[in-house]
Amino acid sequence: DQQVKQNSPSLSVQEGRISILNCDYTNSMFDYFLWYKKYPAEGPTFLISISSIKDKNEDGRFTVFLNKSAKHLSLHIVPSQPGDSAVYFCAARTGSQGNLIFGKGTKLSVKP
Amino acid sequence: DAGVTQSPTHLIKTRGQHVTLRCSPISGHKSVSWYQQVLGQGPQFIFQYYEKEERGRGNFPDRFSARQFPNYSSELNVNALLLGDSALYLCASNGWSEKLFFGSGTQLSVL
Numbered sequence: 540d541q542q543v544k545q546n547s548p549s550l551s552v553q554e555g556r557i558s559i560l561n562c563d564y565t566n567s568m569f570d571y572f573l574w575y576k577k578y579p580a581e582g583p584t585f586l587i588s589i590s591s592i593k594d595k596n597e598d599g600r601f602t603v604f605l606n607k608s609a610k611h612l613s614l615h616i617v618p619s620q621p622g623d624s625a626v627y628f629c630a631a632r633t634g635s636q637g638n639l640i641f642g643k644g645t646k647l648s649v650k651p
Numbered sequence: 652d653a654g655v656t657q658s659p660t661h662l663i664k665t666r667g668q669h670v671t672l673r674c675s676p677i678s679g680h681k682s683v684s685w686y687q688q689v690l691g692q693g694p695q696f697i698f699q700y701y702e703k704e705e706r707g708r709g710n711f712p713d714r715f716s717a718r719q720f721p722n723y724s725s726e727l728n729v730n731a732l733l734l735g736d737s738a739l740y741l742c743a744s745n746g747w748s749e750k751l752f753f754g755s756g757t758q759l760s761v762l
Binding site: 543545571573575580581582583584585588628630632637638639640641642643644 | 655684686691692693694695696699707709741743749750751752753754755756
């Protein structure tokens, strides 16, 4: 039973446009959410995170939105760049030092 | 500063063999976690160690074991390898923040 779900295996976006990656979760005890980016042959790289006490966190081109009532979060990338092409993983945890529960990932392709 | 380093990068074993994977955390990080990533899936938690003590264990059989050394490096051991153990094994470390920093992983192929 998946606690973190990324229902879109892939997403294709034109360079300069907005990329929106979605993530749903089932466990209401999750209190911290993270997005990781992964290139082939590399480990996941931390991108941005959000605590459950917030509904938005922004870092440059990346913004994460959290809707606790819907148990949904999304990652917005504006503007998208070809270098953003990678697999994006949504992850959640309970407590500050708990283990991460990952979704299956969404492969983003940004076309020039 | 060096990131999380893992060795070896690739490994080929046959069924029934034993494997040891190694990880050095970022300097100053006392917590090390291990994750398994099967193709097409997200990373799945195996173990977490903090100050040489096991802090958490995922849903993996007893064939999987790990330990952490006084210098905070860590080993993951898998006994009696099965074909289904073929995966990318990721090590991650963290300090006081909630962020995990991952190494590049060890790609294990079991034939």
